[in-house]
Structure formats: C-alpha cells, structure tokens
Amino acid sequence: xxxxxxxxxxxxxxxxxxxxxxxxxxxxxxxxxxxxxxxxxxxxxxxxxxxxxxxxxxxxxxxxxxxxxxxxxxxxxxxxxxxxxxxxxxxxxxxxxxxxxxxxxxxxxxxxxxxxxxxxxxxxxxxxxxxxxxxxxxxxxxxxxxxxxxxxxxxxxxxxxxxxxxxxxxxxxxxxxxxxxxxxxxxxxxxxxxxxxxxxxxxxxxxxxxxxxxxxxxxxxxxxxxxxxxxxxxxxxxxxxxxxxxxxxxxxxxxxxxxxxxxxxxxxxxxxxxxxxxxxxxxxxxxxxxxxxxxxxxxxxxxxxxxxxxxxxxxxxxxxxxx
Numbered sequence: 228x229x230x231x232x233x234x235x236x237x238x239x240x241x242x243x244x245x246x247x248x249x250x251x252x253x254x255x256x257x258x259x260x261x262x263x264x265x266x267x268x269x270x271x272x273x274x275x276x277x278x279x280x281x282x283x284x285x286x287x288x289x290x291x292x293x294x295x296x297x298x299x300x301x302x303x304x305x306x307x308x309x310x311x312x313x314x315x316x317x318x319x320x321x322x323x324x325x326x327x328x329x330x331x332x333x334x335x336x337x338x339x340x341x342x343x344x345x346x347x348x349x350x351x352x353x354x355x356x357x358x359x360x361x362x363x364x365x366x367x368x369x370x371x372x373x374x375x376x377x378x379x380x381x382x383x384x385x386x387x388x389x390x391x392x393x394x395x396x397x398x399x400x401x402x403x404x405x406x407x408x409x410x411x412x413x414x415x416x417x418x419x420x421x422x423x424x425x426x427x428x429x430x431x432x433x434x435x436x437x438x439x440x441x442x443x444x445x446x447x448x449x450x451x452x453x454x455x456x457x458x459x460x461x462x463x464x465x466x467x468x469x470x471x472x473x474x475x476x477x478x479x480x481x482x483x484x485x486x487x488x489x490x491x492x493x494x495x496x497x498x499x500x501x502x503x504x505x506x507x508x509x510x511x512x513x514x515x516x517x518x519x520x521x522x523x524x525x526x527x528x529x530x531x532x533x534x535x536x537x538x539x540x541x542x543x544x545x546x547x548x549x550x
Contacts, residue, residue, distance in 0.1 A: 325385040328405025331374060332381035334361075337400040339371025342393060344450075347371065351401075354390055357383035360444065363409040363453040374409040374453070381405075412452035414464040421447055422454070423468055430469070436478040437469070440506070443484070456484040462491040466498060478504045482530070486510040489520040496523035509533040 336347060348361055359380035364373040375381055385403040392398050412418045425447045429438045442448075443455045454461045466473065476499045481492070486507070495502065502524050512518075512534040531537055 325381075325388075325403040326405050327378055327381055327385075327403070329378060331376060331406050331408055332378065333404055333406040333409075334373050334375065334381070334384055335402045335404070336371045337402070338369050339399070340366045340369050342371075342399070344371070346394070347399075348373075350391065351384060351387065354387035355380075355383040356386070359383070360449060362443070362449055363412070364450055374406065408455070409453040411458045411460065412454060414460055418452050418454070419464070419468075421452065422464065426465065426468055430472065432472070434478050435472060435476050436480070437472075437476055438480045439465070439484070440480045441483040442481075456481060456491065457486050457488075459491040463494075466494060470498075473498045474500065476502055478502075478506075480506040482506045482508040482510065484510055486512065488512075488517045490517075493520040495521055499524070502526065504528040506530040507534070512536050515539075 334351075336342075339347060344364055348364070352359075357379050359375050359377070361373040361375065364371065366372075375384065381403050384401070388401050388403075391401060414422070425445045426437075428447075429445075430436075431438070439456060442461075443453060448454055456462055479495075479499065479502060487510075489507070489512075503526060505521070505524065505526055505528070508530045509532070512531065513536055515536055
C-alpha cells in the first residue's frame with residue numbers, strides 16, 4: 228500500500244502462532260516501509276491487554292486520557308448529563324424539564340386536550356402558591372397551552388407540576404419554558420366579535436370617553452386571545468370598529484399597556500380631531516420623541532406618569548413644554 232510521501236507499506240501477517248526461521252514470533256503485525264525500517268510492532272493481544280488493564284483488581288474502573296468524560300458504564304455524554312437526564316433512556320428529571328427566563332413563559336399541558344379548560348386552570352391555581360393570570364389558553368393537537376407574564380408565576384406553576392393529576396388521579400404532565408410574548412390573535416371571526424363586545428363596554432358615550440387601559444387583560448379577551456396595543460394590527464382594528472365615534476371622542480385612556488412607542492397611534496391626529504385628554508401613564512416610554520407621533524392633537528391634558536421619560540425632567544410641566 229502506498230502511503231504519504233510515496234512510501235510503500237507491506238502488511239505481513241503470520242498465522243498459527245508458530246515462529247519464523249529467524250526465531251521471531253509470527254503472531255504479530257509488522258508495518259514496514261520500502262526503506263526496510265520497522266515503524267511499529269503491535270502484538271495481537273494488545274487490545275485484550277488494554278481491556279484487562281482498564282479494570283483494577285477491586286473492580287474500580289480506571290480512566291484513560293482517551294476515555295475522559297465517558298466511561299463504559301455510562302451511556303450518556305457529559306452534555307446530556309448537564310441537561311438533567313437522570314437515566315439511560317434520556318428522560319429529563321423533574322428539575323430539568325422546566326426552563327425559566329425574565330418575562331413571559333409558556334405552560335404546556337401534555338394531552339391537555341382531554342380535559343376541560345376550567346378544570347385545568349382551577350386545579351393549577353389551587354396548587355400554585357403565587358396568584359397569576361393565565362393568558363391565551365389554546366389547544367394545539369393533543370396538548371393545551373397557556374402563557375403567564377412573570378417568572379415568579381412560572382416557577383410557582385412548575386413547583387406544583389408533580390402534584391397535578393386528572394379526575395381519575397392519573398398524573399398530568401406539564402412543562403414550563405421561557406417564551407416571548409404570546410402570538411397575537413388574528414383580527415377576524417370570533418376575535419373580531421369579542422373585540423366589538425369589549426369595546427362596547429369600554430366606550431362611554433356620555434363623555435365621550437374610551438377606556439383602553441390594560442386592554443390585553445380585558446376579562447372577555449384574556450383567557451382566549453392576546454390582543455396587545457403595542458401591535459399595530461390590534462390598534463388599527465380598534466380604530467376600524469370605532470370609526471363612527473372617534474370623531475367626537477374627547478378622552479382616551481391607553482395607560483398600562485406596556486407601550487414603548489406611539490407609532491400605532493399616529494392616526495389619532497386625523498381620526499380624533501376633538502381629543503382633549505390623553506392618558507399614557509404606566510407604560511414604557513423612555514424618551515420624549517415618541518410623542519412626536521401625536522403632536523398634532525389639540526390636547527389640553529396629557530398624563531405621562533410612571534413612564535421612564537419622566538425621570539429626565541425634574542419638573543412635571545417640563546416635558547409638556549418640551550412638546
């Protein structure tokens with residue numbers, strides 16, 4: 228066989244353990260090059276010798292550099308052990324099956340479609356030590372899913388996972404993992420009908436006043452749909468459904484909606500020409516420039532309390548004069 232550098236290697240194998248005429252043992256492999264120089268002699272019993280050497284007399288396994296990180300008695304690699312697999316089948320243990328982050332979390336109930344939604348939510352609520360609001364409950368194939376908005380709530384739900392069982396006392400498996408915000412519901416069909424009913428209750432014609440504060444948390448919406456006002460599609464649908472009353476609207480409350488900008492509300496300048504008071508308090512506005520989107524409104528009063536931008540102005544009236 229021709230190897231690197233043009234050398235030719237000849238494999239010479241003896242048989243039966245007999246000896247050559249020169250007295251050498253034929254029960255070995257010789258690696259020789261065309262320069263007639265022996266490179267390495269490997270005894271036939273080398274592998275067995277190493278296997279025997281791998282176990283000490285007291286039965287304790289010995290580790291070698293090439294075997295580091297995985298012994299013959301451990302079928303799982305180190306990375307699998309770090310993920311919390313506690314047996315040879317790779318089944319995660321009760322501590323490692325959950326993953327937590329700083330904000331939103333998704334709760335997955337295995338085979339949850341077999342059970343009534345109220346039973347699942349009421350049972351988990353009775354076991355959890357931390358009150359929480361389940362959001363956007365839905366059935367996905369055999370499983371059911373809902374979301375919670377904080378890590379303490381997610382950890383409390385995970386803590387009761389080993390106690391969760393069905394009406395027949397059969398254990399119900401749930402898993403908690405960190406997630407982004409829930410998907411926004413499509414603004415058609417049942418979602419649109421539910422929006423109409425919610426907006427009817429939130430609109431006061433005597434003002435006229437429209438209260439959209441904490442809109443995703445509306446009791447008629449929160450359990451089934453996620454409709455945040457920081458999503459432009461939601462705001463535009465609301466404007467469309469209220470097109471007949473926006474022209475005369477005097478007061479609008481969009482506080483407590485986690486708004487980081489007012490881009491979705493830019494059309495207020497043309498849709499609400501008579502708007503006098505706007506409440507944008509308790510949102511996440513950090514700078515003054517988002518207010519440029521509503522600069523054309525004939526406002527007499529605006530509330531920006533509990534937004535980070537207020538910390539940049541020692542006097543409450545300063546940010547009003549800025550705009």
